[in-house]
Amino acid sequence: MKLAYYPGCSLSGSAKELDISIKAISGPLGLELVEVPDWNCCGASSAHSTGHFLSFALPARNMLKAEQAGCEEFTAPCPACYVRTFLAQKEFNENPEMRQHLENALGQKFEQQSDIKIKNVIEVFMDKIDSSHVKKPLKGLKVVNYYGCALVKPPKTFGFFDDPENPKSLDKIMNTVGAESIDWPYKTECCSASLCFTNQDATWKVCRDILQMAKDSGAQAIVVACTLCQSNLDMRQSQVNKKYRTDFNIPVIYFTQLMGLAMGIPAEKLGFDKLFVDARPLLRSLNLI
Amino acid sequence: MREINVTQSLDKNKEFLQKLREESGQNPGQCFQCMKCTGGCPFQFTMDYPPSQIMRMLQDGLIDEVLNSFTIWTCATCSTCTTRCPRDIDIAKLMDTLRVIAYHKGIYNKAKNMHVFHTTFMNSVKNNGRLYEIGLALGLNLGTGNLMQDTDVGLPMFMKGKISILPHKIKGLDEIKKLYDYAKKIGE
Numbered sequence: 255m256k257l258a259y260y261p262g263c264s265l266s267g268s269a270k271e272l273d274i275s276i277k278a279i280s281g282p283l284g285l286e287l288v289e290v291p292d293w294n295c296c297g298a299s300s301a302h303s304t305g306h307f308l309s310f311a312l313p314a315r316n317m318l319k320a321e322q323a324g325c326e327e328f329t330a331p332c333p334a335c336y337v338r339t340f341l342a343q344k345e346f347n348e349n350p351e352m353r354q355h356l357e358n359a360l361g362q363k364f365e366q367q368s369d370i371k372i373k374n375v376i377e378v379f380m381d382k383i384d385s386s387h388v389k390k391p392l393k394g395l396k397v398v399n400y401y402g403c404a405l406v407k408p409p410k411t412f413g414f415f416d417d418p419e420n421p422k423s424l425d426k427i428m429n430t431v432g433a434e435s436i437d438w439p440y441k442t443e444c445c446s447a448s449l450c451f452t453n454q455d456a457t458w459k460v461c462r463d464i465l466q467m468a469k470d471s472g473a474q475a476i477v478v479a480c481t482l483c484q485s486n487l488d489m490r491q492s493q494v495n496k497k498y499r500t501d502f503n504i505p506v507i508y509f510t511q512l513m514g515l516a517m518g519i520p521a522e523k524l525g526f527d528k529l530f531v532d533a534r535p536l537l538r539s540l541n542l543i
Numbered sequence: 544m545r546e547i548n549v550t551q552s553l554d555k556n557k558e559f560l561q562k563l564r565e566e567s568g569q570n571p572g573q574c575f576q577c578m579k580c581t582g583g584c585p586f587q588f589t590m591d592y593p594p595s596q597i598m599r600m601l602q603d604g605l606i607d608e609v610l611n612s613f614t615i616w617t618c619a620t621c622s623t624c625t626t627r628c629p630r631d632i633d634i635a636k637l638m639d640t641l642r643v644i645a646y647h648k649g650i651y652n653k654a655k656n657m658h659v660f661h662t663t664f665m666n667s668v669k670n671n672g673r674l675y676e677i678g679l680a681l682g683l684n685l686g687t688g689n690l691m692q693d694t695d696v697g698l699p700m701f702m703k704g705k706i707s708i709l710p711h712k713i714k715g716l717d718e719i720k721k722l723y724d725y726a727k728k729i730g731e
Binding site for chain 1: 566585616617619620623633635642643646647654657660661662664665668673674692695699703704705706707711713715718719722723724725726729731
């Protein structure tokens, strides 16, 4: 199936390992990724803080480009991009005034409703993987699954189906690939990504709380789907340690990287070298790489 | 706290409250102060007024206080409040709308960092079609005066191939320009 793939600024930059691992596992799982032609930044999180039109029009352009490329489904793995694109489609279809504005701005007429299905990254892979794909179960790996806020909240607004307070989709995927998911209370706590440049004291505090809870829960690693959570907990872990004199050394790994590993793809092809807190010593100690 | 005359403040800000309801699609009048939003808010500790108090202030027409609050800027839009509100008010959306209004009015005295960040970010997208991280970091640090912010992670990011030295300009930059010009034209 042809899936429009919108890497957005984060997957072409700070979340490169997500891009690499998605590309590595898509083929074996029967997905054909088509990068959205000449995509632009969706504007999250600044466009929606500074105005309505651009917060709609920037992601709408990407959505329309994907439709023109003949794709039926669209994924923006960065949850901020996903949310903006999902809302843009809603506006496009349900708010004639906004659509009119877009037509005026671009000097084009859009007759059709947009019916490309906008999916988040968990949604894309959740039903694609089953035990038949698992060649090397991740035995002995104890993880907590961290969904963050943007993927599951608020409910009813987005097309995603998981419980906003106690989501299970990542747990299910981790079970399929043979890792042990530890239940913990911080599954959907916000990591403060939207404040990570503007209120760093607050960011370090909530990241410290999340890392501490993961550690106290007995996790060896934190599994994430969100690019913003990943960079906050991984890249900023050293800043948290400095600020709070802690000694966290918890790898923060994308679920797609672990899926790839379980599917028998070598770690070198899954972007493990891009993580700040190196996950390889842990994986080596469990004979997983 | 100083004395306020709710009838007067509501009357004075009638138009504003109407506009807020229209733009956000939310009615703060629905709030019955159960405080679940405040209880669940992960950033309450850094706010000057907790979310439930912002709702009450809107009900009383205390618009200047709300627009001048730090709360609307340090709300991280995580939507935990929206998820739990028994009155189905999208509180995060309200905060977003208030932020847009404050931004357009140029009210950001307590949130200089946020203002510099959003402005630099939007200019970066305008000029390149995509975000240019180094440009954003530079603009942010120069604008806020926090010159050393995140310099510790800059080099490792570069070594890991996570940031590029030069911006990537998209081909359809003229379309992006049209969108920005139009936003300006309609006063956004």
